Amino acid sequence: MLWSFSYSQQFTNITVKEGLPSNHVYKTIQDANGFIWFATDKGLVKYNGNTLKTFTTRNGLSTNDIWGMHPTPDGKLWYLSKTSKLGYIENDSVYAFESELKNEIFTPNYTSQIGNKIILTSNSRSHHLINNKWTLLHVNNSLKNKPSLYIKHPTITAFETGTALDTIKVIYKNGQIKKVANLKSILTSIHYRGQITDNLFYWTTDKEYSILNLNTLKLYKRNFKDEIGIEKSQHTRVNFINNQIQIAGRGFVGILDANFHITKTFLIPKKLDAHFAMIDKTETIWIATFLNGIYQLNKVKKNIKYAFEHEKVYKTNNLNGAIIANVYNQGFFKYDTDKKTFSPYVKETEYLFSSIYLDSLKTEFFISENKIKRLRENQKKEVFDFSNSPYYSNQIGRKLVYLNGYIYGHYSGGINKINQQDLSIIKSYMQRGINDLIVFNQQILIATTNGLKKFKNEIISEVSFNQQKFSKSILSITKVSKTDLLLNTDGFGSFITNLNEIYQLPKSEFLIVNNAFVENKNIWLATNSGILKYVLSNNTYILEKEIVLANGLPSLQVNDIYIYKNDIIVSTNNGIAILPKKQETPYQLLDIYIDKLSYNNQVVTQDNHAFKYSENNNVSIAVSSIDFSENNTNFSYNYKLEPLQNNWQTTETTLINFNNLQPNKYVFKIESQNFKKKIEFTISPLWYQTLWFKSIVLLTLITLFFRTVWYLSKRSQQQKSKKLFQEKQLSEIQLKALRSQMNPHFVFNSLAAIQYFINENNFEASEKYLVKFSKLIRRFFELSKENTISLTEEIKLLTNYLEIEKLRFREQLEYKINIDDLLETNKTKIPTMLLQPIVENAVNHGIFNKFETGTVTINFKKIDTLTYKVLIIDDGVGFVNTKSKSKKVKSSNVLQQRLTYLNTLEEWKITYFTKELHPKNDEKGNISTFIIKSK
Structure with a gap:
């Protein structure tokens, strides 16, 4: 006896437990947006893969017993029932319309859909919707008291059934009549009929179906025995769904090809007792039943076989070429690789x-x-x-x-x-x-x-x-190669080892690995979270894919795995699954959308996205998706609210809240994969927040401000001019005072040097020194009356001064003066006695304390037509090490004050700074820099 395969594991069952209003489902359909709809005897249901939304009389339906639906390309879902009002649902709003004939009850058993047009058709009447009324369509009958069937076509106006019930009279708009014969088996049987496109009409019975091309009047007759191998099927109907002509009845669903043969047929197991099915955009099959709600079967699972439902299968291994499954309380079963079935091999309870x-x-x-x-x-x-x-x-x-x-x-x-x-x-x-x-x-x-x-x-x-x-606790050992083993642990993953080194398979941490299978260089792990496949790349195993419930596993608790050719034989706690090895991961995200916009807890209608500002307001936006994947709980997307947010935010929550938004125009955007949606709304300002009010207030304030500034400016202008004049005079007086303060300082130092030579009884040197000093002091007094002198005069003064100091230092002082060839010293001006104090500091505080000969270097360099640089460099002990630091500081303070006043006069811009010549070495020295710009 062969062990029969189970099909119930393949299907996802949606019933009242999951939120259906009733398990009695007439029909299922997919609309233009991708939503799946269920017509039940307790209302219409819209399904996005996560949420079932039910529409009843509470929402505007005239009855809850809805047994027919037609989705049109414009996004509407038309509903059919025996009632006085029929219409459509659009954007979750129900629209219902009455007939132009008072108190008419519709029985639209043969309703047709042509594009966005719906023709309500009963046995004797046809209606279409005009100005929110179902209007009766009148046709000219060739036979008195014989009802005609309206046809929407450029040249054909109606059908009439012949008296012998074996032909159809095709009535053209110009009055011409043509006959279509060979319809006796259909017209004499209980049948469904209707127009499905602008040029196709169909009839179905329990045993056959016929398609009439309205343009050519060619009739295509097909029977179910030849097409799909079954004698008959009740409730067979033809529908135009997702740009395909689908045919469905009790026990099957398929798609009609160009010649109206049934292809891509799926035979529905009898145990499901299904009367209708539909194939959606992702080739998922939706099956309607009268007792058990809806069954869903995705594309991947259609190619999977299952065995030993609800039985625990420990292991599937190879015994001398035979694949043996160990089934709890059943025994050992042998696998037929051709038929893909299991038969008892060794019975054991x-x-x-x-x-x-x-x-x-x-x-x-x-x-x-x-x-x-x-x-x-x-x-x-x-x-x-x-x-x-x-x-x-x-x-x-x-x-x-x-x-x-x-x-x-x-x-x-x-x-x-x-x-x-x-x-x-x-x-x-x-x-x-x-x-x-x-x-x-x-x-x-x-x-x-x-x-x-x-x-x-x-x-x-x-x-x-x-x-x-x-x-670590090891559950099983698998041989990988002649040198390597795989250790599968209880809660710590799998490890590769050659018995010396050991390393873990990546991303297997904390998994219970019950067993493993090695296929060539691939490793398949049977874990408590499904199946993991690893491939060898550059001598390293990397995780290539995972197989979980959405791929068709009957349970995530996988006990063992066996690879045979192109199949994966999976042993689980809920039986065996035989999966194709090359299997695409099922992912059925069809769209994302903004489900609801609320302002201060009030839902905003689709036609009105503007509302008045209120303090501490709240804008709430519900985001959803159309996703029929089995594992669709981790839906994530990016969003931003412009102009408030410039960067995308990522979230998994379906409800986004914004608080205290200021008056403005906003655009809320979402994106996930290739899907993008947006919604615009406006928060209108209150009267005192409007632009015109703010503009008037701002203009008034600006006017007052400028008038006040003008008045105060005019009043203080004279005082300010007077103060500036006084400050300029004061600066000149202070500058002269500083110069007079520096001149005695120079004289004092020179006399000290002469006194030094006299004390040393060196009368010749003192006489020579005194002669040079007298010439220098005479020149100094001549120039001291001037605020500025030429750079040539300044260089002569510095040269004379250094010659005097060289005598005092007994030839232990050397100096160099370097002048840039581009610098015209006779035309270039400098404040009188600006450089001499710094040169003096270099000599007295740098060279003086040095034991060997020291050098003072003065460099003059042109920067631009108005600016030049002066560098005063000594190789002495450095200012920081001099014993006369207090004197140096006093002299520097005087210089800084003088520079401040010079800059205040706005005739000069002089920058001065010092630094050590060799800050990181034992050798010291100092460099002083002047950057002098005349205005």
Whole structure:
């Protein structure tokens, strides 16, 4: 007996438990926006993959018993029922319209849809909607008292059924009549009919369907036996859905090709008792039933087979070329690779441990809680029963391996060495917590709850990696290559090891890995979170894909996995699934949209997106998606509110709130993948917030401000001019005072030098010094009356001064004066006695304290036509180390004051700064810099 495959695992069932108003569903359809609609006897339901939204008489329907629907390309969903008002739903608003005939009850059994046009058609009447009234369509009958069927067509106006019920009279608008014959089997049977496009009309019965081309009057007749292999199907209807002609009835759904043959047929299992189905844009099948609501089957699951529903399957492994599944309380089943079915192989109702093939012994073992069943080549099956043993259970081995002429098996207390003939225990080796055994490189490796052990030379010892202990609980061991193994742990993922080094498979951390399968260089993990596939790239394993419930797994608790050719055989706690290895990840996001806009907890209508400002206002925007993926709970998208936000924000929440928005025009935008939507709204200002009011207030304030400024400016202008004149005079007086303060300082230093030579009884030097000094002082007094002198005069003064100082220093002072060739010294001006105090500081505070000969260098460099630079450099001990630091500071203060006043006169812009010549070396020295600009 073959084990029958289950189909119920494939389907997602939507019932009243999930939010349907009723399990009695007439029809399901997909509208132009991608929403799925269910017509029930308790209302219409709109479904986006997450939320079921029901429309009833409370929302404006004239009845809750809706049995027909037509979606039009303009986004409307037209609803049909036996009632006095019919219409459509658009943007979640219900519109219902009456007939122009008072109190008329519609029975639109044969309603047609042509583009956006709906023709309500009963047995004898046709209506279309004009000016919010269902208006009766009148046609000219060729037969008196014989009803005609209205046709919307450029040249045809109506059909009439012939009296013999075997032909259709086609009535043209010009009065011409043509006949279409060979319709007896249809017209004499209970049938559905209707126009599906602008040039196609259909009839269906339980056994056949016919399509008439209205342009050519060519009739296409097809029967279900030839098309899909079934004799008959009740409630067969033809619909134009998603730009395809679909045909559906009890037990099937399909698509009509260009010649109106049924393709892409899906036969619905009889156990579902379905009467209608529809194929959506992503090839997901939606099945309507009268008792069990809706069944959903996505594209991926249509190619998956299931077995052993609700049964626990431990392992699926290879026994001498045969694939054997270990099924709890059922036994061991053999897989037919051609038919993809399982049949009983070894029956066993006890708890199963394993099925093993030992190649060296050419023997199969089927191991359970109390028995070991052995099947050797060309011999009868042997059964070793341990139910009467002292332990009342199998303590021989839960898994068997073969090494060096002996069988070894593990039990609850350790490892047994077993006689291969009678399976008697030769010797036992104590080791608790064993989960798996494997023979590798002439030794037995043991997976335990406390790491990896090895059994060699009849000794069990611990395996360490890089001299470190690995104590994680190992559930199973899988051979990867001749050198590498895979250790699958209980809650810590999987690890690759060559018994020396060990590293973890990436992204497997904290997973319970029950088993693994190695296919060429690929690794497949059976985990508590589905299946993980790893591929080898540049000597490193990387995670390529995950297989979960949305891919068709019957359970995330995967116990084992086996790859056979292009199929994945998955053993789970809820049976077996056979999946195609090359499977696309199902993702059915069809659209994102803004579901609702609220202002201060009041829903804003679609036609009115403007509202008045209020303090502490709240704008709430609900965002949703149309996504029929099974795992669609992690919907994320980007959003921003312009002009308040310039950058996109990412979120998974479906409700966005903005508080206290100021009056403005706003645009709320969302995007996810290639879908983009936006909604605009305006917060109107109050009267005192309007632009005209603010403009008047601002203009008034500006006028007052400028009048006040003008008055105050005029009043203080004279005082300001007078004050500036006084300040200028004061600056000139202070500048002269500073110069007079600096001249005595220079004279004092020079006289001190002469006194020094006299005290040294060096009369010749003192006389020579005195002569030079007298010439210098005379020149100084001549120029001291001037505010500025030429740079040529300043250089002569500095040269004379340095010559005097050189005499005082007894030739231990050298100086250099370098002048830029581009600098015209006779035309270039400088404030009188500006440089001399700094040169004096360089000599007296730098060179004076130096034991060897020192040098003072003065560089004049042109910067531009108005600006030049003066560098005064000495290689002395530096200002910071001089003993006369207080004097230097006093002189510097005088200089800084003088520079301040010079700059205040607005005739000069002089910048001065000093720094050490060699700040990072032991060698000292100082450099002073003047940047002088005349205005």
